[in-house]
Amino acid sequence: AQSVAQPEDQVNVAEGNPLTVKCTYSVSGNPYLFWYVQYPNRGLQFLLKYITGDNLVKGSYGFEAEFNKSQTSFHLKKPSALVSDSALYFCAVRYTSGTYKYIFGTGTRLKVLA
Amino acid sequence: NAGVTQTPKFQVLKTGQSMTLQCAQDMNHEYMSWYRQDPGMGLRLIHYSVGAGITDQGEVPNGYNVSRSTTEDFPLRLLSAAPSQTSVYFCASSTTGTAQPQHFGDGTRLSIL
Numbered sequence: 001a002q003s004v005a006q007p008e009d010q011v012n013v014a015e016g017n018p019l020t021v022k023c024t025y026s027v028s029g030n031p032y033l034f035w036y037v038q039y040p041n042r043g044l045q046f047l048l049k050y051i052t053g054d055n056l057v058k059g060s061y062g063f064e065a066e067f068n069k070s071q072t073s074f075h076l077k078k079p080s081a082l083v084s085d086s087a088l089y090f091c092a093v094r095y096t097s098g099t100y101k102y103i104f105g106t107g108t109r110l111k112v113l114a
Numbered sequence: 115n116a117g118v119t120q121t122p123k124f125q126v127l128k129t130g131q132s133m134t135l136q137c138a139q140d141m142n143h144e145y146m147s148w149y150r151q152d153p154g155m156g157l158r159l160i161h162y163s164v165g166a167g168i169t170d171q172g173e174v175p176n177g178y179n180v181s182r183s184t185t186e187d188f189p190l191r192l193l194s195a196a197p198s199q200t201s202v203y204f205c206a207s208s209t210t211g212t213a214q215p216q217h218f219g220d221g222t223r224l225s226i227l
Contacts, residue, residue, distance in 0.1 A: 032214070034214045041220070041221075042220055042221075043118070043204050043206075043218030043219050043220050043221055044157070044204070044206075044215075044218045045218070046214060046215075046216055049214055090156060090157065092157075092214070094214070100145055100147070100162055100164060100170075100210070101159055101162070101172060101173070102159060102214065102215065103159075103173075104149075104156040104157040104158070105156050106154055106155060106156040107156055
């Protein structure tokens with residue numbers, strides 16, 4: 001069955017330090033993978049995606065993600081965290097190729113400490 | 115350019131009442147979808163549409179109806195509200211050429227008593 005897992009409910013990091021938010025997936029076929037961010041009382045904002053090509057994907061606000069096929073992971077990273085990065089982050093995977101169904105992870109709350 | 119607009123922002127219903135959550139987009143997007151967000155469960159797809167007159171079920175469609183008579187609007191109907199439908203509902207849209215839901219509304223917070 002298709003699934004996506006975010007093993008950490010919360011990640012705390014000091015401002016200026018690198019951050020990683022973890023995501024693993026299980027899909028049949030080639031995965032389409034996505035990261036979104038949600039600020040309080042707002043809808044989700046798209047950050048980046050992996051469809052094919054380079055395993056390191058760059059996105060909005062200085063975020064990047066690394067696709068690792070052997071580990072079935074798609075971790076979100078940023079070299080230097082900002083307090084304003086504090087938010088809820090969701091990993092998502094397209095259900096199967098050719099569909100418009102998406103499965104979202106349960107979310108990871110990132111807290112960047114000043 | 116308003117993007118994706120959801121109304122109302124908040125609503126309280128009694129069990130058994132019916133209601134329609136509105137979603138409108140002004141970007142001429144073919145793809146629109148409805149999600150519910152519950153604590154510890156992420157977002158779950160309810161229904162989606164790839165164009166006017168075309169709808170399909172998502173992961174949790176029971177208790178919800180949709181229709182897509184125009185490109186701009188994709189209303190979600192609760193025919194007989196149940197407490198289990200208490201949630202935050204999000205509408206999203208994108209072009210069908212985009213691989214993911216690109217634009218989300220700010221949500222409707224629905225409480226069923």
